[in-house]
Amino acid sequence: MLTSERLLLVMPGGAGATRAVDYFTENREHLAPWEPPFPDAMFSRAFWERRFEQDLADHRAGRALRLVVFARSDPDGPILGFCNFTQFVRGAFMACTLGYSLSRAAEGQGYMTEALRLSTAHVFDVLGMHRIQANHMPHNRRSEAVLRRLGFEVEGYARDYIYIHGAWRDHVLTALTNPRAPLPEYLRTEVLTR
Ligand SMILES: CC(C)(COP(=O)(O)OP(=O)(O)OC[C@H]1O[C@@H](n2cnc3c(N)ncnc32)[C@H](O)[C@@H]1OP(=O)(O)O)[C@@H](O)C(=O)NCCC(=O)NCCS
Numbered sequence: 001m002l003t004s005e006r007l008l009l010v011m012p013g014g015a016g017a018t019r020a021v022d023y024f025t026e027n028r029e030h031l032a033p034w035e036p037p038f039p040d041a042m043f044s045r046a047f048w049e050r051r052f053e054q055d056l057a058d059h060r061a062g063r064a065l066r067l068v069v070f071a072r073s074d075p076d077g078p079i080l081g082f083c084n085f086t087q088f089v090r091g092a093f094m095a096c097t098l099g100y101s102l103s104r105a106a107e108g109q110g111y112m113t114e115a116l117r118l119s120t121a122h123v124f125d126v127l128g129m130h131r132i133q134a135n136h137m138p139h140n141r142r143s144e145a146v147l148r149r150l151g152f153e154v155e156g157y158a159r160d161y162i163y164i165h166g167a168w169r170d171h172v173l174t175a176l177t178n179p180r181a182p183l184p185e186y187l188r189t190e191v192l193t194r
Pocket residue numbers: 030031034035099100101102103106107108109110111112113114135136137140142143145146
């Protein structure tokens with residue numbers, strides 16, 4: 001569990017399933033323009049019981065860190081949002097991919113910036129990653145603003161990148177890097193000279 005001034009970021013396990021169904025049911029229209037289409041299964045408790053259990057296993061195995069955001073003042077209340085760090089690649093890359101969303105009711109209060117400030121620091125300082133990649137559609141100004149506030153830098157532009165809301169959408173590619181990331185042991189060898 002990670003804690004900031006107003007938020008709790010947790011992997012709730014199967015116990016969070018009902019609230020995840022509520023989140024996606026209540027925010028289906030709010031999220032549809034910005035996220036890939038949701039399969040019908042995402043609106044069932046069984047899906048989230050499996051997914052949240054899988055999240056714990058993925059975290060233990062170093063494959064992903066998927067966090068659910070709650071208000072510290074209401075830990076048993078509704079889910080405010082999700083911060084998903086996935087596709088962990090190690091070795092000489094040490095990078096992962098970030099995705100996130102907030103419920104409509106939780107927007108405009110600085111929650112995502114607060115959640116990502118905390119969780120990106122964890123991914124860098126505790127999990128030892130060197131790079132976090134995050135991409136947004138050019139017209140997703142709210143997402144762009146979140147990433148800019150956190151220091152993510154624009155690195156490129158991918159055409160027809162992800163299928164969202166009925167079409168393949170261009171994305172702006174951004175990343176945040178951590179100059180303090182420790183090198184994996186096997187990379188700490190001297191450069192071989194002949
Ligand atoms: C992208 C998304 C997470 C951004 O949410 P957001 O609420 O704009 O971002 P934050 O939570 O960081 O809040 C920032 C806003 O809160 C305001 N705010 C209010 N109180 C605040 C406080 N105490 N501290 C900081 N900011 C505060 C800020 O001024 C800012 O508003 P502004 O953009 O009008 O200036 C949200 O719009 C979303 O989930 N969209 C749908 C899914 C999506 O697009 N996901 C990303 C795909 S790339």
